[in-house]
Amino acid sequence: MDVLSSKVLLIFCFLLLIHSIETLAYAARLSGAKVGFIASALSLFNVMVIVSRMSNMIQQPVTGKLVDVAGTDALSLVGQQFRFLIFGSTVGTICGMLLLPTFVAVFSRAIIHLASEDGSVLQVFRKAFSKNGLKNVKQYVKRPTVQYVKGFQLRFIPKRLFVLNMVITAIYTIGVLAALYAGVLVPERHTTAVMASGLVNGIATMLLALFVDPKVSVLADDVAKGKRNYVYLKWASITMAVSRVAGTVLAQLLFIPASYYIAWMTKWM
Numbered sequence: 168m169d170v171l172s173s174k175v176l177l178i179f180c181f182l183l184l185i186h187s188i189e190t191l192a193y194a195a196r197l198s199g200a201k202v203g204f205i206a207s208a209l210s211l212f213n214v215m216v217i218v219s220r221m222s223n224m225i226q227q228p229v230t231g232k233l234v235d236v237a238g239t240d241a242l243s244l245v246g247q248q249f250r251f252l253i254f255g256s257t258v259g260t261i262c263g264m265l266l267l268p269t270f271v272a273v274f275s276r277a278i279i280h281l282a283s284e285d286g287s288v289l290q291v292f293r294k295a296f297s298k299n300g301l302k303n304v305k306q307y308v309k310r311p312t313v314q315y316v317k318g319f320q321l322r323f324i325p326k327r328l329f330v331l332n333m334v335i336t337a338i339y340t341i342g343v344l345a346a347l348y349a350g351v352l353v354p355e356r357h358t359t360a361v362m363a364s365g366l367v368n369g370i371a372t373m374l375l376a377l378f379v380d381p382k383v384s385v386l387a388d389d390v391a392k393g394k395r396n397y398v399y400l401k402w403a404s405i406t407m408a409v410s411r412v413a414g415t416v417l418a419q420l421l422f423i424p425a426s427y428y429i430a431w432m433t434k435w436m
Contacts (some may be wrong), residue, residue, distance in 0.1 A: 181226035183259035190263025193404035198274030268309035336414025342368035349429035
């Protein structure tokens with residue numbers, strides 16, 4: 168079986184989409200703070216999150232299929248395939264980061280439309296995909312340039328959040344993959360290892376909700392209320408996006424150790 172099979176490439180595309188959307192969550196906060204509608208921004212972004220969650224639901228069983236059909240050389244083959252998929256997470260995160268300027272402009276406009284349409288998301292999409300909406304889409308496309316990062320200062324970087332977000336992203340990136348690979352390491356406890364992925368991702372999600380998201384959300388609220396300058400939120404968002412990229416790279420280093428750790432843990436479950 169080839170390392171880059173059609174299934175692997177399909178999962179790669181799904182992971183690229185998933186991580187792009189999750190990175191663009193920062194664009195939603197930036198847009199909400201810019202126009203003063205944080206809650207509306209997050210509500211609109213939830214529509215994109217649905218696409219991300221659906222993609223995740225589809226790719227997980229397909230990823231599991233890679234293990235089922237790997238054959239006798241499963242350890243080597245699956246290991247190479249999973250590393251390529253982790254690379255897909257890195258590419259997706261970078262794409263999301265490069266699209267931040269464009270999506271800040273798009274979300275800002277969409278949020279204003281959402282407010283004028285009394286919260287009707289369908290009406291916002293109808294306007295966006297109308298003839299006039301598609302004609303005007305070019306003006307919202309913003310290429311990432313050096314000008315966008317002008318004025319960068321180290322004091323704008325929340326260093327603790329950078330490290331914490333990087334570690335959490337690494338754990339989240341390899342949660343399912345490490346559990347599946349652990350099942351290859353200990354085939355007699357395969358089901359136990361696979362089910363452990365929910366525990367790993369659950370811990371990462373709780374850490375994100377407890378220590379990272381509240382900090383960025385409070386900063387966005389302060390900007391929306393005029394208590395802090397928009398540039399602080401901009402740099403915090405870019406920092407978080409960069410830390411996500413670093414987290415997916417760290418995931419490459421943690422993948423095998425995490426797999427062996429999960430395999431060891433299944434003895435006590």
